[in-house]
Amino acid sequence: MRITLALDLEGTLISNALPMDCTARPGLWSFLSMARRQFRIVLYTNVFPRRARASLRRIVRQGHAPAWLARVPIFNPPCPSGEQEAKDLRLVGPLGRVFIVDDSPGSIRQDQRPFWLPIKSFWGEGADNELERISNALMQMFMDIVEGMRFEPWTLDAQKILDAGRQIYYGNDDLGEHEVIKEYPDGKKELVTFDFQTGKEIFLKHYESL
Numbered sequence: 001m002r003i004t005l006a007l008d009l010e011g012t013l014i015s016n017a018l019p020m021d022c023t024a025r026p027g028l029w030s031f032l033s034m035a036r037r038q039f040r041i042v043l044y045t046n047v048f049p050r051r052a053r054a055s056l057r058r059i060v061r062q063g064h065a066p067a068w069l070a071r072v073p074i075f076n077p078p079c080p081s082g083e084q085e086a087k088d089l090r091l092v093g094p095l096g097r098v099f100i101v102d103d104s105p106g107s108i109r110q111d112q113r114p115f116w117l118p119i120k121s122f123w124g125e126g127a128d129n130e131l132e133r134i135s136n137a138l139m140q141m142f143m144d145i146v147e148g149m150r151f152e153p154w155t156l157d158a159q160k161i162l163d164a165g166r167q168i169y170y171g172n173d174d175l176g177e178h179e180v181i182k183e184y185p186d187g188k189k190e191l192v193t194f195d196f197q198t199g200k201e202i203f204l205k206h207y208e209s210l
């Protein structure tokens with residue numbers, strides 16, 4: 001299960017995509033490094049791809065972002081114009097498997113708001129810790145996803161997954177913080193958790209429900 005995180009460009013990662021006047025948001029490097037451990041990263045912007053790519057290269061060159069950022073796939077709404085236009089996440093991947101960090105409510109389709117992580121607009125001012133805040137929200141969301149798909153929009157049919165020979169993950173009220181039950185198709189259950197730094201699963205013990 002690989003979830004895609006779509007990132008807006010202007011006002012979210014950088015101040016704006018103008019060649020001579022582009023400021024990287026504070027905390028950009030550590031935010032991107034964290035996000036990439038757990039998600040597939042793409043850019044979803046109203047800025048034309050060529051100009052967006054140039055901006056990414058510039059902030060990488062300036063040492064504000066890891067080199068891979070300059071190579072991420074870039075998506076545009078159907079008619080990129082630099083004006084506000086709603087982004088359809090289905091362009092990027094199946095609904096429920098794509099989330100977006102974006103500063104413009106107008107960029108988000110009404111019916112896709114459950115998949116939106118709003119961030120305050122950044123226009124180059126010095127003090128700003130929004131990316132750090134979003135990092136924490138993403139970690140929580142990552143846990144929510146593995147805890148049995150507990151949000152309605154991306155609920156999956158657990159039995160179908162088991163029937164297909166794969167494991168499912170879910171939580172219950174008796175578990176400790178960040179503990180998750182992993183159930184195999186043969187009924188075996190384990191208690192596991194996840195290392196937030198690496199996204200790796202950690203076996204805790206065999207689990208028997210009471």
Ligand SMILES: [Mg+2]
Nearest residue numbers: 008010011103
């Ligand atoms: Mg924006």
